[in-house]
Amino acid sequence: MDTHLTEDVVGPMPHDYKSDVKPIWCPGCGDYSVLAGITRAMANMGLKRENTVVVSGIGCSSRIPAYTSVYGYHTVHGRSLPVAAGVKLARPELDVLIFGGDGDGFSIGGGHFLHACRRNVDMTYIVMDNQVYGMTKGQASPTTESDWCESKLTPEGPGVNPIQPVALALACGANFVARGFSGDPNEVARLIVEGVKHPGFSVIHVLSPCVTFRPEQRNWKSTVHPYGREPTDDPNQAMRAVLEDDGFGLGIFLAGNRRPFQPASKDSHTIAQIEERFAV
Amino acid sequence: MTVDSVTIALVGSGGAGAMTAGQMLLDAAANVGWYGLMSRSTGPQIRGGEAAALVRLSPTPVHGPGDRFDIIIAFDWQNVERFAAELPLSDKSVIITDPSQGEVPAVLAASGARQVELPIKELAGKIPGGRVNMVGLGAVAAIIGLPRAGIDAVIQKALGKKGDAAIQASNAGIDAGSKEVAGWNLGLELAAPNKAEGAVRWNISGNEAAGLGALKGGVKFCAAYPITPATEILEWLAPNLAKTGGKLVQAEDELASIAMCLGASFSGVPSITATAGPGLSLMTECIGLGVASETPVVIVDVQRGGPSTGIPTKSEQSDLNIAVYGLHGDAPHLVVGPTSIGDCLFTTQWAVHLAEALQTPAIVLSDQAMGQSRAIIDKPADAPYVAKRLLATDLGGEDKYKRYANTESGISPAAIPGMPGGEHTADGLEHAENALPSSQASDHQKQLDKRLRKLTSFDFGDAWADIEGEGEIAVVTWGSATGPSREAVRRLEAEGKKARLVAIRLISPVQPSKLAAALEGVTKVLVVEQTHGAQFHKFLRGHYDLPGKVSVFSRPGPLPIRAREVHETLLSLI
Numbered sequence: 001m002d003t004h005l006t007e008d009v010v011g012p013m014p015h016d017y018k019s020d021v022k023p024i025w026c027p028g029c030g031d032y033s034v035l036a037g038i039t040r041a042m043a044n045m046g047l048k049r050e051n052t053v054v055v056s057g058i059g060c061s062s063r064i065p066a067y068t069s070v071y072g073y074h075t076v077h078g079r080s081l082p083v084a085a086g087v088k089l090a091r092p093e094l095d096v097l098i099f100g101g102d103g104d105g106f107s108i109g110g111g112h113f114l115h116a117c118r119r120n121v122d123m124t125y126i127v128m129d130n131q132v133y134g135m136t137k138g139q140a141s142p143t144t145e146s147d148w149c150e151s152k153l154t155p156e157g158p159g160v161n162p163i164q165p166v167a168l169a170l171a172c173g174a175n176f177v178a179r180g181f182s183g184d185p186n187e188v189a190r191l192i193v194e195g196v197k198h199p200g201f202s203v204i205h206v207l208s209p210c211v212t213f214r215p216e217q218r219n220w221k222s223t224v225h226p227y228g229r230e231p232t233d234d235p236n237q238a239m240r241a242v243l244e245d246d247g248f249g250l251g252i253f254l255a256g257n258r259r260p261f262q263p264a265s266k267d268s269h270t271i272a273q274i275e276e277r278f279a280v
Numbered sequence: 281m282t283v284d285s286v287t288i289a290l291v292g293s294g295g296a297g298a299m300t301a302g303q304m305l306l307d308a309a310a311n312v313g314w315y316g317l318m319s320r321s322t323g324p325q326i327r328g329g330e331a332a333a334l335v336r337l338s339p340t341p342v343h344g345p346g347d348r349f350d351i352i353i354a355f356d357w358q359n360v361e362r363f364a365a366e367l368p369l370s371d372k373s374v375i376i377t378d379p380s381q382g383e384v385p386a387v388l389a390a391s392g393a394r395q396v397e398l399p400i401k402e403l404a405g406k407i408p409g410g411r412v413n414m415v416g417l418g419a420v421a422a423i424i425g426l427p428r429a430g431i432d433a434v435i436q437k438a439l440g441k442k443g444d445a446a447i448q449a450s451n452a453g454i455d456a457g458s459k460e461v462a463g464w465n466l467g468l469e470l471a472a473p474n475k476a477e478g479a480v481r482w483n484i485s486g487n488e489a490a491g492l493g494a495l496k497g498g499v500k501f502c503a504a505y506p507i508t509p510a511t512e513i514l515e516w517l518a519p520n521l522a523k524t525g526g527k528l529v530q531a532e533d534e535l536a537s538i539a540m541c542l543g544a545s546f547s548g549v550p551s552i553t554a555t556a557g558p559g560l561s562l563m564t565e566c567i568g569l570g571v572a573s574e575t576p577v578v579i580v581d582v583q584r585g586g587p588s589t590g591i592p593t594k595s596e597q598s599d600l601n602i603a604v605y606g607l608h609g610d611a612p613h614l615v616v617g618p619t620s621i622g623d624c625l626f627t628t629q630w631a632v633h634l635a636e637a638l639q640t641p642a643i644v645l646s647d648q649a650m651g652q653s654r655a656i657i658d659k660p661a662d663a664p665y666v667a668k669r670l671l672a673t674d675l676g677g678e679d680k681y682k683r684y685a686n687t688e689s690g691i692s693p694a695a696i697p698g699m700p701g702g703e704h705t706a707d708g709l710e711h712a713e714n715a716l717p718s719s720q721a722s723d724h725q726k727q728l729d730k731r732l733r734k735l736t737s738f739d740f741g742d743a744w745a746d747i748e749g750e751g752e753i754a755v756v757t758w759g760s761a762t763g764p765s766r767e768a769v770r771r772l773e774a775e776g777k778k779a780r781l782v783a784i785r786l787i788s789p790v791q792p793s794k795l796a797a798a799l800e801g802v803t804k805v806l807v808v809e810q811t812h813g814a815q816f817h818k819f820l821r822g823h824y825d826l827p828g829k830v831s832v833f834s835r836p837g838p839l840p841i842r843a844r845e846v847h848e849t850l851l852s853l854i
Contacts (some may be wrong), residue, residue: 005539021716048700049700049703050697050698050699050700050701050702050703051697052697052754053546053547053697055543065705065713066705066707066716066717068705069703071696071702071703071704071705072703072705072706073542073543073546073573073705073706073707074705074706074708074709074717075539075569075573075708076565076566076568076569076708076709077541077568078535079535079539080534082503082531082532082535082536082537082539082540082543083320083539083540083542083543083546084543085529085536085540085543085696086501086503086539086540086541086543086544086545086546086547086771087543087544087546087547088543088552089501089527089529089540089544089548089549089553090500090527090544090547090548090549091544091547091697091698093698094697094698111532111533111535111536112532112535112536112539114532115531115532117381149313154844172378193851205779212324223341226667236536239781255812263522263527263528263529265521265522265524265526265527266523266524266525267523267524267525268523269520269523270524271492271495271496271524272521274495274520274524276491278305278482278483278484278488278492278659279480279481279482279483279659280311280480280481280482280483280656
């Protein structure tokens, strides 16, 4: 593979953004299709590989960075969002995407999700939701139904209500919120392109079945449906619509107008001028 | 007859202005050419509660707190029992007390110190806009012989914006206080200052010095979460990073602040955060990520009493263990400790340089006694240390870039975003040289060896320790215990006896051959530290051969270690 993208007429192809590492995922895992959607989106936008940074935490979907050919940082469980914010705040010219799952994003990383939404750093978060911890072999996650009894850890079911990631993102102030389904990687790619192009923090919730621990999720392909409304820039309207939704509506819920966060920096002083103030 | 050092406590509950008066006293002393140190003793209250400004002044550099307090001036005695143990007195001490505030508390009176009455509140009450702290400042200044010109400049600077009325009120208070004590003849006049023409002195706190060290080292990013007693580093960096082309962001917690720093550093920007024990505990997982992914970052831990919430406003050296051993797995990294307030600048700057050069996290162990104390010092010399990461070259050729190449030095040339051909995924998973995850024994062994080798084979030069003196007895110490130890060793020398001081700045990686050389010929070692568990002593025992008979002076905070105590211990060992 070339290490530089050539500027020929066809532009970069999705495979230009794939590494030659074979994923650890189970056959049939939804994440294969999400990865396809991601590389398609990167190709569609013609992102420069050297200027693209993908960050992840821990979990099946958090393995994605090594499967791409851009700069990546596979960090620790739950901390992908602040690591990514550090990248983008320090180097605003880079394109930053974050990949992870429902446990990484909403359980151990839940506190960061709230603040990433309200901080609104210009980056795009793709959460692959399979309502289970797959890498640790099938425990309930924050999006698992309260009566799901297939885990040895919670044989009577987790007994607590799941959260709804899209509603949570809106409540916390995310600026762009969409839902996709791994069964339609072209649509996932479209949502990612829209999210990356939209200024501020974009959350793309992708339903991505775990065929090993949640085989019933194979039926999601007949459960999902178009969300059926035009994107709004009004968080109130978006929230009302999401609350009426069954959790399987696909599309863009909100494309808001909040300004992305970036701390001021002006390079107006030398260090000599600053330390002068300590002189007696 | 004059004294060559004077130690003063200005005591008063919040609102009395004891801290302001202490600050102005220090500033005024600096103006006339004295050296000084001001530390703070405060309770946990946000406003109000007990507070004391602890000031030591001298014509020669001040290394640590005085042996005893020569003067205590109290605006009131509210809750003074809570920190009376921090106010050692003798029968030569003077307690200046306002009769309207009741009796001198028995715990202080028991020292046998002289008591003199000064109607501070009454004097202040006669002045329109008068304040007790200015009356107290005037009294203390007159007792120690502080020239009025030094105070005038401070008043002008502090109150110039508030207008003439405020300046007049302050001046009247200072006059009233100084007039009242005229003729007391307490014998506490400080020897004349001795400042060479053109000499430049600084008035700086340890936390400010650490912030400046970060800037001078080339830090351009800081993620911050407030915590006592480290917050001033972050608050100082906020405007000053912005003015020098850097950025500071307030994070939602310490998990996020260290993670943001790693992200910024991954993208090539030297980064720092500052915290205290509880925050360091939260950061340890990400510090381990920095070790494994070879991402430099500097963490300044301004230590306070622990464990758990402990004593947030008071000093201790008890984070040594977590700083050295707190990471899971075999995770070699840098730990350094400044040896004085002024050295917070050098050591932080050096830490930035080392972290970047060695591509690993560096923990700077400051403490409350340095961080929140302010000193008048000679302007620190400029140090040549700046952030310089070894970057990959010749990217994009036939050979695919190996982020974790197993080089002889252990340092692998880094590719950072923006460099075509250097794309890779940095990983906290164990990995092969090409950065791809690997659980193979050979890769694990190779990378563990490499990450250790880059630290053990690096030449840290002379900065690893401060060494002075000679003789067969040596004090081995670190951090803020260095000041009183240094003073004790010099006192012995002045008495015609010999002793050495070795204050270790580079805690990790250890330097066994250098310490052995520094202790050549030593038959007795005294380890001095401020912990309950003798953490530093056990650390030394674990990594070094200490010659001869080894004794330990180890005491937890909040009582500071005083030169007299180290001196007496040394005398008992000789």
